[in-house]
Amino acid sequence: MNSSQLQGRHPELPLTLGLHTGDELVVQQWLRVLPGQRYVGRALWRGRSVLAKLFVGGKAQRHFQRELNGVQLLLQQGLTTPELLASDYDAAFGGWVLFEYLDGAQSLEQQWQQVAGQPVWTPAQQQVLEQALACIAQMHRKGLWQGDIHLDNFMLHNGQLYIIDGGGIASETPGQPLTTETALKNLAVFFAQLSPELDDWLEPLLKIYIEQGGQQNIQLASLRDAIAKIRRxxxxxxxxxxxxxxxxFSVNKSVSGVTAMQRGRMDEVAELVAAPDRFIDSGHIYKTGGAATVARVEHKGQSWIIKRYNIKDFLHWLKRCWRPSRAWHSWQAGFLLELEGIAVVQNVAVRERRLFGLRRQAWLISEYAGEQDLIDRFAPYIDSGEVPEQDLLSLQQLLAGMIRAKISHGDLKGHNILWHNDRCLLIDLDAVRQHKSHGSFVRAFKRDRARLLRNWPQESRLYRLLNEKLPQID
Structure with a gap:
């Protein structure tokens, strides 16, 4: 078999490929797959481990050449990138590029995920971002930039930071600093992929970039505007x-229904999606009847939450069948909140049942995040008002994130905020809305805030503390 015959998302492993040079490449693990275009994996070649990038399909030559050109630009400018071992293109075989395999390397994205749950702007978080910004500044100083720049494109191996993904490398005049406009746009792409919570620290982050030799003329206000545009x-x-x-995402659509799953979690939840009611019937029921049924279920050694959106009667069905289900709304709302830097329980899959295209029942499958909600968490402090600083900070950050993104919840009672892994998480996203009008958002947020405070007696010290400390808007 040769690389041009690769197809599908999961070619069987181990896979031996014949290269037109006469060498054999034994792929042992797929790392990234774009079906019919690009296959990236760990492989054996001439007795050593390599990172193999295989380009197939109608755009193979273009993608191969782009990868090779990008790597050569990095090498010519003295920037650290994995060693290029071999490369070639043949119309019958496709293109292939082999790099040294950085065994045990960790991307800055992996490092970031280890500290992302900490309060914003800890020394550990600063260290990760400083490494990335130093590398970006170095590229910009050499006249290069990476189109889709993010933390996964920087690999730390034995104390050395490597730039990967040559296919995204572009240049103005190699060896000469980038123009202000190009550097600003590229820096905005990087910051736009970080949590909006970090926007308050954009000034010191820009200072780090400039001190590391980046473009000196970037203005903070212009950078903020560019980030907002890209983030939208x-x-x-x-x-x-x-x-x-x-x-x-794996999404299947037919006249009988729609299912969507996070592709990386399919093996975990495919059986739940196929028969959600069977798992609900054997699970722990939190809520039943009426508009929704909620259950905790066990599957493959993990706990999950399945929420079934019921159809109560014919009139209810008639109202719901024409528009996206509440499950689908919650599915997308969860990702919207995550992208806006607002902590939520992660949605993993959704299913809508349809009859000739008209919607019926729907199910939403989410991660299980424990039993403790904000009512339970704050119960010991009703009389004293002595809420731990971390607890109060997390709730403040949650509401501040909603203000920043102009998002209202619609039913912000304490039972809809879980306390998990030392932070507040939103659940029950059926009525979540992102507002275009400032006035509309202000009214909705005030209702959310008032609903949250009604969980505690108005005369209690806890109520007075929260009313004083939680963010407000006019």
Whole structure:
């Protein structure tokens, strides 16, 4: 078999490929797959481990050349990138590029995930971002930039930071600093992919970039505007992906229904999606009857939450059948909140049952995040008002994030905020809305805030503390 015959998302492993040079490449693990275009994996070649990038399909030559050109630009400018071992292109075989395999390497994204749950702007978080910004500044100083720049494109191996993904490398005049406009746009792309919670620390982050040799003339206000524009586009694009089959999501549509799953979690939840009611019937029921049934279920050694959106009667069905289900709304709302830097319980799958295209029942499958909600968490402090600083900070950050993104919850009672892994998580996203009008948002947020405070007696010290400390808007 040769690389041009690769197809599908999961070619069987181990896979021996014949290269037109006469060498054999034994692929042992797929790391990234774009079906019919690009296959990236760990492989054996001439007795050593390599990272193999295989380009197939109608755009193979273009993608191969782009990868090779990008790597050569990095090498010519003295930037650290994995060693290029071999490369070639043949119309019958496709293109292939082999790099040294950085065994045990960790991306900055992996490092970031280890500290992302900490309060914003801890020394550990600063260290990760400083490494990335130093590398970005170095590229910009050499006249290069990476189109889709993010933390996964930087690999730390034995104390050395490597730039990967040569296919995204572009240049103005190699060896000469980027123009202000190009550097600003590229820096905005990087920051737009970080949590909006970090926007309050954009000034010191820009200072780090400039001190590391980046473009000196970037203005903070211009950078903020560029980040906001890119972030709006990214959110729209990502939400579209939640509704179509792609590398991130597995989506199947037919006249009888729609299912969507996070592609990386399919093995965990496929059986839950196929028969949600069977698992609900054997699970722990939190809520039943009426508009929704909620249950905790066990599957493959993990706990999950399944929420079934019921159809109460014919009139209820008639009202709901024409529009997206509440399950689908909650599915997309969860990802919207995540992208806006607001902590939520993660949605993993959704299913809508349809009859000739008209919607019927629907199910939403989410991660299980424990039993403790904000009512339970704050119960010991009703009389004293002595809420732990971390607890109060997390709730403040949750509401501040809603204000920043102009998002209202619609039913912000204490039972809809869980306390898990030392932070507040939103659940029950059926009525979540992102407002275009400032006035509309202000009214909705005030209702949310008032609903939250009604969980505690108005004369209690806890109520007075929260009313004083929680963010407000006029």
């Amino acid at each position: 586009w990214r959110i729209r694009d990502y939400l579209k992906k939640t509704a179509r089959d792609c590398s991130l």
